[in-house]
Amino acid sequence: MTARPTNLDPYWMPFTANRAFKQAPRMFVAAKDMHYVTDDGRQVLDGTAGLWCVNAGHCRPRIVEAVQKQVAAMDYSPAFQMGHPDAFRVAERIAALTPGDLDRVFYCNSGSEGVDTALKIALAYHRARGEGQRNVLIGRERGYHGAGFGGISVGGIPANRKAFGNMLFRVDHLAHTHNLAENAFSRGQPAWGAHLADELENRIIPLHDAGNIAAVIVEPLAGSTGVLVPPKGYLERLRQICDKHGLLLIFDEVITGFGRTGPCFAADAVGVVPDMMIIAKGLTNGTVPMGAVVVREDIYDAVINSAPPGMVELFHGYTYSGHPLATAAALASLDTFEEEGLFQRAQELAPYFEQAVQSLRELPHVIDVRNMGMVAGIELEPRHGEPTARAFEAFLKCYEDGALIRTTGDIIALSPPLIISKSQIDELIGIIAQALRAGGRR
Numbered sequence: 001m002t003a004r005p006t007n008l009d010p011y012w013m014p015f016t017a018n019r020a021f022k023q024a025p026r027m028f029v030a031a032k033d034m035h036y037v038t039d040d041g042r043q044v045l046d047g048t049a050g051l052w053c054v055n056a057g058h059c060r061p062r063i064v065e066a067v068q069k070q071v072a073a074m075d076y077s078p079a080f081q082m083g084h085p086d087a088f089r090v091a092e093r094i095a096a097l098t099p100g101d102l103d104r105v106f107y108c109n110s111g112s113e114g115v116d117t118a119l120k121i122a123l124a125y126h127r128a129r130g131e132g133q134r135n136v137l138i139g140r141e142r143g144y145h146g147a148g149f150g151g152i153s154v155g156g157i158p159a160n161r162k163a164f165g166n167m168l169f170r171v172d173h174l175a176h177t178h179n180l181a182e183n184a185f186s187r188g189q190p191a192w193g194a195h196l197a198d199e200l201e202n203r204i205i206p207l208h209d210a211g212n213i214a215a216v217i218v219e220p221l222a223g224s225t226g227v228l229v230p231p232k233g234y235l236e237r238l239r240q241i242c243d244k245h246g247l248l249l250i251f252d253e254v255i256t257g258f259g260r261t262g263p264c265f266a267a268d269a270v271g272v273v274p275d276m277m278i279i280a281k282g283l284t285n286g287t288v289p290m291g292a293v294v295v296r297e298d299i300y301d302a303v304i305n306s307a308p309p310g311m312v313e314l315f316h317g318y319t320y321s322g323h324p325l326a327t328a329a330a331l332a333s334l335d336t337f338e339e340e341g342l343f344q345r346a347q348e349l350a351p352y353f354e355q356a357v358q359s360l361r362e363l364p365h366v367i368d369v370r371n372m373g374m375v376a377g378i379e380l381e382p383r384h385g386e387p388t389a390r391a392f393e394a395f396l397k398c399y400e401d402g403a404l405i406r407t408t409g410d411i412i413a414l415s416p417p418l419i420i421s422k423s424q425i426d427e428l429i430g431i432i433a434q435a436l437r438a439g440g441r442r
């Protein structure tokens with residue numbers, strides 16, 4: 001159905017200004033490769049891979065066919081006490097892609113569920129080892145870990161937390177790493193900021209006692225809060241401190257997974273192997289909801305072996321864990337990434353993308369441009385008394401002019417599909433430049 005519905009009221013849209021949207025709706029009705037098509041027939045260049053998920057571009061034939069075939073063959077298979085072959089195949093493929101001994105895969109249906117799952121596994125693991133008192137969870141300011149109670153508790157975005165009262169209560173947060181005075185206009189990982197990881201050892205561990213802390217969860221590159229690129233050495237330092245004190249390090253790679261920062265995972269880009277990794281989005285190229293938590297083999301072993309034989313070991317899971325449509329989409333997506341060498345392509349395109357986005361620094365009100373791999377953040381000076389307005393106006397102007405960008409606060413985030421061509425990068429940056437010039441007059 002492509003005609004615009006007459007009644008927009010019943011749908012309560014997520015993370016959307018519902019009233020403004022319903023007065024002036026923006027609707028997509030089709031997509032192919034690098035473009036969306038609007039309901040008034042306009043092509044819109046996708047500068048954001050949907051919501052950071054369509055890494056191989058839209059409606060790729062192999063993935064479409066795999067999902068179509070699967071829905072006709074077996075629509076659903078129970079996730080508990082039953083299996084289906086592709087669920088095991090996808091787990092094997094994921095285990096082969098993830099670094100180190102991240103070899104055991106627990107399925108869920110979204111990044112938010114992945115975060116809850118990882119936090120629960122961390123608690124279950126320590127309890128299984130007789131250290132159940134380790135139940136403090138450490139997140140980071142400006143972190144985004146989805147919208148569940150677990151995720152908003154360890155997350156650090158004030159607007160996502162303020163209306164919701166009690167969250168997980170044994171939680172603390174590291175300071176974020178964003179510092180314009182030190183790092184504005186950095187290309188790739190900024191040089192300043194590794195020392196910020198020391199707060200874990202200097203403040204948080206003494207306050208809570210290492211023996212009470214279960215895990216530290218961070219996005220290796222914070223996406224939703226405005227593309228905060230990890231300072232050189234920062235994640236390495238977190239890893240060392242976690243190792244020294246027996247804390248699990250969880251990387252939330254929901255955005256960074258599957259080529260966004262260049263290699264398959266940001267963990268590969270920085271050479272740091274976490275104890276658990278949360279993935280979603282790109283895993284199925286955005287086609288069918290799917291997430292997963294990938295854990296070290298010995299974490300799995302500890303939990304599994306602590307239960308009596310024949311008994312369920314982890315009382316956790318979802319009706320749609322490892323859904324057959326999702327596993328079909330995941331296999332076809334991983335095949336597409338591999339056959340087309342998309343992670344390699346991301347690494348090769350990154351310098352061109354960097355050059356293009358950094359050219360925006362001269363435009364009115366641009367106070368920072370930062371980038372890593374195929375992701376970039378362009379920070380604008382907020383208009384006095386109207387925070388977020390400047391970036392959102394740029395979003396609307398870009399949409400009118402044929403490009404989809406994403407904004408968070410007064411920051412524009414770009415994360416195009418990895419199939420983008422150089423001329424499409426130029427087109428995207430050209431449209432943004434025009435929008436910033438237009439906005440510069442106010």
Ligand SMILES: Cc1ncc(COP(=O)(O)O)c(C=O)c1O
Pocket residue numbers: 109110111112113115144145146147219223224252253254255280281
């Ligand atoms: C780092 C990170 N974690 C978790 C999530 C939540 O994923 P979902 O929206 O699939 O629940 C997101 C979503 O953008 C994310 O960026």
